[in-house]
Amino acid sequence: MEHVLSGLRVVEVSAFIAAPLGGMTLAQLGADVIRIDPIGGNIDYRRWPRAPNGDSLYWACLNRSKRSVALALDTPAGREIAQALITAPGKDAGILLTNLPTSGWMDYMTLSAKRADLIMLRLTGNYDGSGAVDYTVNCASGFPIATGLDEVPVNHVLPAWDIAAGLYLSTGLLAAERARVRSGSGQEVTLSLSDVMLASVGNLGYLADVQVNNNVRPPMGNDLYGALGRDFKTADGRRVMIVAISNRQWHAIGKATGLTNVLASVGPRMNVDLNSETGRFHARREIFNILEAWCAARSLTEIAAVFDGSGVLWGPYQDFGQLVRDDPRCSLANPMMGAVVQSTVDGVLTPGSPLGFGKASRRQPTAAPALGQHTDAVLSEILGLSDSAIGKLHDAGTIAGA
Template structure:
């Protein structure tokens, strides 16, 4: 954890993936992130997969380095405490609906410089989740085997909720931009980031929307081939499947050398009347002939030999792994400074945890921090932020408005 954001405190009222990701990234950069949940846990508190003790591994990893306050957010008094915490702190992250008790017009009363970051579904207020905006984006109908019938073939959903994580990352940027604006002008801001806009906007920013409008039809499915360039999966003699990509002249020349196909490439260029070294277009247009050539070489060598040859030529490649293999891979995890020692996780399960994705030479990244127990910091935060006495906090606990740590109670 870097301390670039030390001194910044954030109140987070979140659930699921996108909104907690904002606080996670800010916390990994040194911000104090105080997550406020309902006393029984938020909608994501028991999100699959659960350990035998009933602890959510998803919740545990999305809420590292945060503090936890548990309030009865269905009661008026609990909501008032949450609003007051947000006002006192001055900045809020949430994915509650815009007309909830945490709407910006309420928060800015008495706090005109309030900054609130709200993650929404669609820009018009409709609900959405990663997998539904992905369906609307068109991407699931671009994926799948090349020989599938475009009129009858089913969509292929991505497994990882990529739009959630992209939205969380963009929202962290937008939040810090609003805070910088406040530092310069004294003005507060309401920032809304619709998940659906991130998805359709990314399609546009990638050039995909312009492409579809220009061509007047959908892009064909390509299997595992890279659109518009040379790249695909190949299978070695010993059954290892790997991905190669050649988007630059150096990558293309290295691949030719590693696979020892210079003469065959020259012969194919003469036959087709093209120059594959001229760029992506001819390599993509004639990809099937090239794929056949490279696969014939791959099928004649074990992966270890191919690895040695491709590495020597500076090729860009990687072997396909299962997620379980990736989690146990020394190169990806054990020897990777991204990962630190297991903190004292609420689940009691020990495993490598990530530091900040950013690598800052000369700065100490620090070890990964644990997620809190639900309500672990309720007393501390209410006393320090709102100035409540121990007696008043005790009354709120007895009334069920405030929850204390659920450590060991799962």
């Protein structure tokens, strides 16, 4: 079955989140993404969380829909095979995605000498090539200081910069491939994790706020900055997020709760215009007091019955277990989701690509490969090696299968 990226071949040499996510993003859209690992797995192969049988769910969930090749990358013979796979002929091939050190056998100059139109996507820590990871980039971003109730930093568990970098890598790869189609020339494309952070902070206006207004966003707990929004506790101990960015959403809150007149009285009392984001933000404490009492008198189920379909912008707080058990969006009712065999467990709920194309079929989610599962098939198909030649490579310890 044809998918939007069918025919595109990408070789990935990577670890951890950003590059594997970039490769999986392409694979879920139909690209043939071949991940090359050292025999025994790379440094992320056993990372938590793990299944009872020891399989890394982390590794598996970042490598779905790919093919896996295991090579002795610490040997000249293993590196030579990797180079051959990266630079193999094909108008839709000759593309490398990596976030690992590239000096020596995997640098751009060496590989482009073997294939002049090579495309190489390379992620670094900082723009000067020095090292950084999501945690060291995040601490410098300003967000941990602006999170929480005081100046004590709060590190969120979402690897935001790795995720954003992975999506930038897939976008950059497709842009470079489009440029090659037009010009016939390949190129090296570089991206640094800290630049992803800086671009995001700048795009959200926080760099400009400092320079134009001499303002540093303060920690405000769960309050929405510059608008109306916060968490509220329900009668049964759950919490809900209620947000009003537009006037329509603001008026929907009053209508749904029956508090229109009570809420409207806050404006004259606080001398603010509640039909503006600024006015609602400055009056948020008074507004929150009213909504706190309303939510505290009702269960989550009762609040959902009032808010659903009312135009109120809201949502329940959930842990990962509640997300899996209770949220219909996280179920097979969502066309993005499918069920696969994962670490010997059948029917594991698994997301595919969140992109839906009107004129192309949505690719169903598939499980990650076993390490080295496709070594023999890839060497035969792409490099044309015979069964005898592949057997000799196994005997020499140069390659490994599942």
